[in-house]
Amino acid sequence: MSLLQVRDLKTYFYTDAGVVRAVDGVSYDLKEGETLGLVGESGCGKSVSALSILRLIANPPGKIVGGEIFFEGKDLLKISEKEIRNIRGNHIAMIFQEPMTSLNPVLTIGLQIGEALELHRNMNKKEAREEILRLLRMVGIPDPERRIGDYPHQFSGGMRQRVMIAMALSCNPKLLIADEPTTAVDVTIQAQLLEVVKELTSRLGTAVMLITHNLGVVARHVNRMAVMYAGRIIEQGPAAEVYAHPWHPYTIGLLASVPRLDKPRKERLVPIDGQPPNLILLPPGCSFMPRCSYRMEICSKERPELRPVGDGHFTACWANMER
Amino acid sequence: MSGQYIIRRLLIMIPVLLGISLIIFTIVRVIPGDPAVVLAGPHATKDVVDQVRVQLGLDKHPVKQYLLFIGNIFKGDLGNSNRTGLPVTKEIMARFPNTLILAFASILVATIFGVTTGIIAGVKQNSKFDYLSMLVALFGLSMPVFWLGLMLMLLFSIKLGWFPSVGAESFKHLVLPAITLGANSTAIIARMTRSSMLEVIRLDYIRTARAKGLSEKVVISRHALKNALIPVVTVIGLQTGTLLGGAVLTEIVFAWPGIGRLLVEAILSRDYPIVQGVVLVVATMFIFVNLIVDILYSVLDPRIRYH
Numbered sequence A: 001m002s003l004l005q006v007r008d009l010k011t012y013f014y015t016d017a018g019v020v021r022a023v024d025g026v027s028y029d030l031k032e033g034e035t036l037g038l039v040g041e042s043g044c045g046k047s048v049s050a051l052s053i054l055r056l057i058a059n060p061p062g063k064i065v066g067g068e069i070f071f072e073g074k075d076l077l078k079i080s081e082k083e084i085r086n087i088r089g090n091h092i093a094m095i096f097q098e099p100m101t102s103l104n105p106v107l108t109i110g111l112q113i114g115e116a117l118e119l120h121r122n123m124n125k126k127e128a129r130e131e132i133l134r135l136l137r138m139v140g141i142p143d144p145e146r147r148i149g150d151y152p153h154q155f156s157g158g159m160r161q162r163v164m165i166a167m168a169l170s171c172n173p174k175l176l177i178a179d180e181p182t183t184a185v186d187v188t189i190q191a192q193l194l195e196v197v198k199e200l201t202s203r204l205g206t207a208v209m210l211i212t213h214n215l216g217v218v219a220r221h222v223n224r225m226a227v228m229y230a231g232r233i234i235e236q237g238p239a240a241e242v243y244a245h246p247w248h249p250y251t252i253g254l255l256a257s258v259p260r261l262d263k264p265r266k267e268r269l270v271p272i273d274g275q276p277p278n279l280i281l282l283p284p285g286c287s288f289m290p291r292c293s294y295r296m297e298i299c300s301k302e303r304p305e306l307r308p309v310g311d312g313h314f315t316a317c318w319a320n321m322e323r
Numbered sequence B: 001m002s003g004q005y006i007i008r009r010l011l012i013m014i015p016v017l018l019g020i021s022l023i024i025f026t027i028v029r030v031i032p033g034d035p036a037v038v039l040a041g042p043h044a045t046k047d048v049v050d051q052v053r054v055q056l057g058l059d060k061h062p063v064k065q066y067l068l069f070i071g072n073i074f075k076g077d078l079g080n081s082n083r084t085g086l087p088v089t090k091e092i093m094a095r096f097p098n099t100l101i102l103a104f105a106s107i108l109v110a111t112i113f114g115v116t117t118g119i120i121a122g123v124k125q126n127s128k129f130d131y132l133s134m135l136v137a138l139f140g141l142s143m144p145v146f147w148l149g150l151m152l153m154l155l156f157s158i159k160l161g162w163f164p165s166v167g168a169e170s171f172k173h174l175v176l177p178a179i180t181l182g183a184n185s186t187a188i189i190a191r192m193t194r195s196s197m198l199e200v201i202r203l204d205y206i207r208t209a210r211a212k213g214l215s216e217k218v219v220i221s222r223h224a225l226k227n228a229l230i231p232v233v234t235v236i237g238l239q240t241g242t243l244l245g246g247a248v249l250t251e252i253v254f255a256w257p258g259i260g261r262l263l264v265e266a267i268l269s270r271d272y273p274i275v276q277g278v279v280l281v282v283a284t285m286f287i288f289v290n291l292i293v294d295i296l297y298s299v300l301d302p303r304i305r306y307h
């Protein structure tokens, strides 16, 4: 059975300019111990779909308007506040995308890591301290005895992200959602952080949902990948398969522009000509149509749904690619 | 926060207070009215007035007067009151505790009510409590101190008889003046706390705290409050300063025997030494409050370090 089953998830933001359909009917599965890569351009809804799992969408303006999120068979969207709190940080943990602002500036990192231990693992202060030191050592923070009482501003972006990793793994979650930082951390540090996450989660058998811009990363580190565009998954399947035989023109474009580790990375990955569509006024047909060089008549009229194109490989595109 | 820093801040007080003393010394002498004439009375002859002027030392050149004034300050002597002949320090000391009590009670009331209201209003944004409390706060802001004082007095002492209307004999006497003087500050602190809370509550680290599974109570009290209070501390400090000014009106309305009333009486009778003394004492208080605010700041926010 799947650990996580997301079905037709819809998360909208109600803004003055209109309804932003940030996540508009997303479905995927994640098995125990499996790693899923979620990729796509900036603003396509990766973070919002991840935050929706833990019901961390700020309301207002955001609201999960539809769908189901089954975690170990329970629909996270239907359980009580108390029940979801027992899942947060305990069974499902998240590493946020913003290393500079995700830690509380006025509390020591020791306190911030210890909170979850005291809450979910019923540790007392002394036990928690030992465990915090162990966690800090585990994520590679030097001199933990001295650092445990330091405040976030005394750490670099990369070190703060390590603190976040320690915090997220502190209660041995079954699922870790790791939203890769796109700013404040350079590409080498990012690769190191990913190694830390990968090493620890494979040791602990944690399932990981890895959100990233970097397709090179996805190819090497994940079992399966899902490509998002304008709030929807437009292609998903086994990472090796999608990598070798991309079907959707958007995925093809993304892969053609994979940034290489030996070259400096661009601020934001803009792989294909044109801009992603306005999520308030989505066109009726395929959202990728304006930028697609394979477009056909039907593309502007009817929206393509995901359909199987290989073993466990799905795509939402009308075109029949010649292989 | 180093001890050295505090010492340096205390040393800076000296030139600041010297500046203030010069300004107030000049102002009292520029406003129309001759203390000698006031003191000698309306029917006094010119000779008598001149004699009084010599007694008060006002016949000397102003520069000499100022230097004398400053020299005496360093000896702890603020001169004598024109009217009573008693040392200014004695006159002020007799009244100052009353003002301190009133100001302290007011800022305490304002902080407790303001911060609590602001937190609840911010956490429960757009609730009935939020709307109602912010409406009341708006009233609190626009109400003149003396008007509010008179209204409270009318209702609670004259009509209901719950509290005495004037004087400073007991704790009961303190209630109405403290509320009157603190009303404005309560409103300002409540609004500031609310907006600060609203700002903090949507920040990334609050989301991190929620993602750990912490209850909303812990998220607010441990993660949001301390951050939200940092700007509020500044406002409370500023309000304490403003309050000392507001005390004058409150003290008059409720016949509260503090230095505010002393100041007004002294101005009316052109009692220069008292006016100068009161202003210097209030200014010193103001500077101390600022120093305390800065110290509190560094306690709340570890990113702030003074050197």
Ligand SMILES: Nc1ncnc2c1ncn2[C@@H]1O[C@H](COP(=O)(O)OP(=O)(O)OP(=O)(O)O)[C@@H](O)[C@H]1O
Binding pocket: A013, A015, A020, A022, A040, A041, A042, A043, A044, A045, A046, A047, A048, A049, A058, A061, A062, A097, A182, A213, A279
């Ligand atoms: N609070 C909000 N109010 C309005 N719109 C929002 C809000 N949060 C997110 N959105 C919108 O939802 C869409 C998806 O945002 P999301 O943060 O999920 O993008 P992302 O795929 O994570 O991008 P990135 O790769 O830059 O992190 C964006 O278009 C964004 O404008």
Ligand code: SF4
Binding pocket: A248, A249, A250, A286, A287, A288, A289, A290, A292, A293, A294, A295, A296, A299, A304, A316, A317, A318, A319
């Ligand atoms: S459905 Fe049409 S427009 Fe959309 S990606 Fe496929 S070919 Fe291009």
Ligand SMILES: [Mg+2]
Binding pocket: A046, A047, A048, A097, A179
């Ligand atoms: Mg994101």
